Amino acid sequence: MTSPSDTRLIVGPFNRVEGDLAVQLDVQDGRVASAQVNATMYRGFEQILQGKAPHDALVYVPRICGICSVSQSVASARALAQLGGIAMPPNGQHATNLILATENLADHLTHFYLFFMPDFTRPVYARHPWHAEAVRRFAPNQGEQVRAATAARQRWLTLMGALGGKWPHTQAIEPGGSTRPIDAAERVRLLAHVREFRAFLERQLFATPLESMIELHTEDMLWDWHAQDPLGGDLRFFLTLVRDLQLEALGPGPGRYLSYGTYAQPGGGFALPGGVWRAGRARLEAADTAAITEDATHAWLADGAGPLHPLLGQTRPEPDKAGGYTWNKAPRLGGEVIETGAIARQLAASHPLVRDAVARHGGTVYTRVLARALELARVVPMMEDWLRALRPTEPFCVPSELPDEGSGMGLTEAARGSLGHWVVTRHGRIANYQIVAPTSWNFSPRDAAGTPGALEQALVGAPVRDGEQTPVAVQHIVRSFDPCMVCTVH
Amino acid sequence: MSGPLNVLWLQSGGCGGCSMSLLCADTTDFQGHLRDAGIHLLWHPSLSLACGDELVTLLDAIVQGHTRLDALCIEGALLRGPQGTGRFHMLAGTGLPMIDWVRRLSTRARHVLAVGSCAAWGGITAGGDNPTDACGLQYDDDQPGGLLGAGFRSGSGLPVINVAGCPTHPGWVIDTLMALALGEFDAHALDPLNRPRFYADQLVHHGCTRNEYYEFKASAEKPSDLGCLMEHMGCKGTQVHADCNTRLWNGEGSCTRGGYACIACTEPGFQEPGHPFHETPKLAGIPIGLPTDMPKAWFVALASLSKSATPKRVKHNAVSDHLVVKPAVRKTRLK
Numbered sequence: 001m002t003s004p005s006d007t008r009l010i011v012g013p014f015n016r017v018e019g020d021l022a023v024q025l026d027v028q029d030g031r032v033a034s035a036q037v038n039a040t041m042y043r044g045f046e047q048i049l050q051g052k053a054p055h056d057a058l059v060y061v062p063r064i065c066g067i068c069s070v071s072q073s074v075a076s077a078r079a080l081a082q083l084g085g086i087a088m089p090p091n092g093q094h095a096t097n098l099i100l101a102t103e104n105l106a107d108h109l110t111h112f113y114l115f116f117m118p119d120f121t122r123p124v125y126a127r128h129p130w131h132a133e134a135v136r137r138f139a140p141n142q143g144e145q146v147r148a149a150t151a152a153r154q155r156w157l158t159l160m161g162a163l164g165g166k167w168p169h170t171q172a173i174e175p176g177g178s179t180r181p182i183d184a185a186e187r188v189r190l191l192a193h194v195r196e197f198r199a200f201l202e203r204q205l206f207a208t209p210l211e212s213m214i215e216l217h218t219e220d221m222l223w224d225w226h227a228q229d230p231l232g233g234d235l236r237f238f239l240t241l242v243r244d245l246q247l248e249a250l251g252p253g254p255g256r257y258l259s260y261g262t263y264a265q266p267g268g269g270f271a272l273p274g275g276v277w278r279a280g281r282a283r284l285e286a287a288d289t290a291a292i293t294e295d296a297t298h299a300w301l302a303d304g305a306g307p308l309h310p311l312l313g314q315t316r317p318e319p320d321k322a323g324g325y326t327w328n329k330a331p332r333l334g335g336e337v338i339e340t341g342a343i344a345r346q347l348a349a350s351h352p353l354v355r356d357a358v359a360r361h362g363g364t365v366y367t368r369v370l371a372r373a374l375e376l377a378r379v380v381p382m383m384e385d386w387l388r389a390l391r392p393t394e395p396f397c398v399p400s401e402l403p404d405e406g407s408g409m410g411l412t413e414a415a416r417g418s419l420g421h422w423v424v425t426r427h428g429r430i431a432n433y434q435i436v437a438p439t440s441w442n443f444s445p446r447d448a449a450g451t452p453g454a455l456e457q458a459l460v461g462a463p464v465r466d467g468e469q470t471p472v473a474v475q476h477i478v479r480s481f482d483p484c485m486v487c488t489v490h
Numbered sequence: 491m492s493g494p495l496n497v498l499w500l501q502s503g504g505c506g507g508c509s510m511s512l513l514c515a516d517t518t519d520f521q522g523h524l525r526d527a528g529i530h531l532l533w534h535p536s537l538s539l540a541c542g543d544e545l546v547t548l549l550d551a552i553v554q555g556h557t558r559l560d561a562l563c564i565e566g567a568l569l570r571g572p573q574g575t576g577r578f579h580m581l582a583g584t585g586l587p588m589i590d591w592v593r594r595l596s597t598r599a600r601h602v603l604a605v606g607s608c609a610a611w612g613g614i615t616a617g618g619d620n621p622t623d624a625c626g627l628q629y630d631d632d633q634p635g636g637l638l639g640a641g642f643r644s645g646s647g648l649p650v651i652n653v654a655g656c657p658t659h660p661g662w663v664i665d666t667l668m669a670l671a672l673g674e675f676d677a678h679a680l681d682p683l684n685r686p687r688f689y690a691d692q693l694v695h696h697g698c699t700r701n702e703y704y705e706f707k708a709s710a711e712k713p714s715d716l717g718c719l720m721e722h723m724g725c726k727g728t729q730v731h732a733d734c735n736t737r738l739w740n741g742e743g744s745c746t747r748g749g750y751a752c753i754a755c756t757e758p759g760f761q762e763p764g765h766p767f768h769e770t771p772k773l774a775g776i777p778i779g780l781p782t783d784m785p786k787a788w789f790v791a792l793a794s795l796s797k798s799a800t801p802k803r804v805k806h807n808a809v810s811d812h813l814v815v816k817p818a819v820r821k822t823r824l825k
Binding site for chain 1: 501502503504505506507508509510511513514515516517518519520521522525531533535536537538539540541542543544545546567569572575577578579580581582583584588614615617618619620621622624656657712713714716738739740741742743744745746747748749750751753755761766767768811812
């Protein structure tokens with residue numbers, strides 16, 4: 001199955017990812033020659049949802065994932081809305097976008113400060129000039145910036161208490177809007193909450209106003225900005241590490257990027273439009289959702305019918321299946337492996353700096369983390385606009401009448417990428433429910449043709465130091481995707 | 491006990507949402523708050539540096555008795571399938587089912603906590619036909635047993651402490667851990683389902699902002715209406731044990747304040763209510779799920795009386811998403 005190798009490492013359990021993950025590495029001459037990604041846990045949400053009342057999906061699906069909970073709700077609500085031909089009133093759309101953005105930005109903050117940066121405090125980097133500063137800022141449980149970011153996150157998520165009752169696992173998101181009307185006085189208070197978060201970003205992460213961050217249009221401008229104060233703010237500190245550790249070349253993805261587009265607007269369209277971006281073509285193509293398939297060849301799941309579109313998808317465990325090495329299916333778009341996440345979203349939504357950086361370096365540890373930070377700067381001002389657009393005496397929600405027979409597709413973007421739900425109803429009950437999550441794409445196994453998934457490709461060539469059992473470079477690459485394993489296999 | 495409370499936190503058949511909720515604890519310095527309360531995280535999936543072989547070394551040290559384990563926190567259901575093998579969750583890098591790790595570690599733990607309803611009862615993961623044979627640490631829905639068995643007692647002599655909720659409230663977890671660190675948590679602190687009494691002796695109804703609508707049975711009819719959610723919208727808050735409307739969520743939130751029903755997420759079996767979650771099951775037009783400690787005939791009589799006495803203001807506002815009739819300003823110098 002694999003080429004002759006000097007060493008085989010089974011790396012896991014992986015933490016500071018959501019859920020459990022193992023990665024099998026074949027190492028030759030100090031580099032990863034081949035990788036297999038194993039999503040180690042199966043719960044069976046697609047089986048659990050069979051036979052339920054369609055609206056009940058809104059209780060179950062957020063509980064697929066504690067970190068993408070709202071994203072799951074939005075995808076489900078959009079699928080049910082398509083099933084029932086339901087349109088949200090403008091207030092409902094803005095409120096839903098605010099709830100979704102609150103989660104996505106909280107996840108970006110959590111990823112940077114709690115999940116990704118702490119790896120640079122490891123003793124393996126003790127000889128680098130920045131190491132003591134990394135420890136001071138990012139040591140788990142003690143680092144000054146880790147603690148400040150945890151506090152900022154807690155304050156930020158009080159928006160969820162107001163907008164959605166609680167987080168995770170709100171039921172405020174309906175196909176027809178939001179169950180939680182916001183009155184005029186609350187709106188004023190919520191704007192103050194957003195300003196508080198903006199202040200954290202402008203002081204701690206960027207040490208620069210958000211509007212100035214958005215104006216950095218090229219990599220040259222970015223590095224000029226970095227040179228002004230290489231340790232000023234946590235993003236510039238990260239850029240200092242990029243230079244020293246060549247993170248711009250670490251973990252290259254497949255070079256094809258998918259975003260469904262997100263933050264649907266009342267007049268149609270998206271605040272961040274979607275599409276497929278290909279390295280080299282420098283042109284945005286529409287995402288053809290009819291060309292999405294899931295291939296279960298290397299999953300411990302029945303695959304007798306071959307690759308299937310999610311509307312026809314099946315999920316039946318076969319734990320003893322030969323050739324299986326993960327519970328995750330292999331999603332493909334027109335048969336191709338793609339990468340998804342903030343990097344894809346910002347490429348599709350025409351962020352000039354992200355497009356410039358990806359044109360030079362591809363999708364790597366550096367560009368994935370950069371795109372996430374820039375999205376923080378870009379979306380906070382949008383949220384301020386959406387709050388101002390709420391009209392407190394107009395409707396927030398319309399009732400949902402769902403047909404007994406039909407189907408629906410609901411697409412959205414979780415923090416970590418493109419999330420799709422497909423629902424089929426028969427006799428007023430769910431006959432099929434299929435979920436294709438962001439990390440299903442990114443951490444896909446091989447398909448029937450033997451083509452490795454995005455992470456499996458990105459890990460090839462990663463350096464492995466003498467004696468490393470859990471190679472630090474592999475950790476950087478894995479975490480640069482901000483993986484969510486509980487979404488991956490649901 | 492000398493030294494801090496050593497806490498090991500592991501996740502299995504759940505969503506990780508109880509950990510995400512934990513990080514929403516109402517404090518300006520989460521990590522300092524734990525440390526100052528004498529709580530030491532040996533390892534937590536979201537918060538620790540140790541990864542891969544470093545964690546496996548720690549787990550081995552605990553199992554062999556070299557590292558003291560005061561509180562084993564398990565988040566997520568225990569996946570016994572397929573056919574009792576536990577292979578639906580093999581702990582990465584160890585080649586062993588998670589249920590084996592939990593069994594071994596629980597014999598070394600002074601206290602065992604089920605964090606969230608999945609770990610307590612099976613929860614959402616045990617929904618539908620329960621494809622993974624999921625259960626709680628010491629319960630299978632409301633039946634004692636689960637992975638560790640009804641007779642299990644941790645080193646302290648206590649059964650598994652069920653900090654149930656979906657997700658669980660950060661305050662419920664931290665208050666339990668702080669009480670354990672102080673040595674102030676004993677069998678009297680647990681309710682009949684082994685939930686901490688400090689939150690489980692309350693009802694979600696207590697402190698509900700829709701109380702005036704409840705009093706007059708002025709009921710919401712569609713999502714976003716301001717009225718009481720019990721009669722039509724599936725709310726079980728009058729029966730459900732938790733302090734969600736007095737100890738609020740994410741600042742000023744709760745389910746009912748968010749405009750949707752309490753679905754009884756702290757209770758065993760909540761994942762399969764036998765009716766659509768957002769609709770109240772009724773018999774002859776009367777909700778089946780009435781307050782548990784009130785004679786049904788009295789409830790019906792009072793409801794009928796209060797409905798006929800409902801002020802116009804309450805009646806109209808109940809079916810609107812904003813106040814359409816405001817409280818009248820008629821009197822000053824109220825007595």
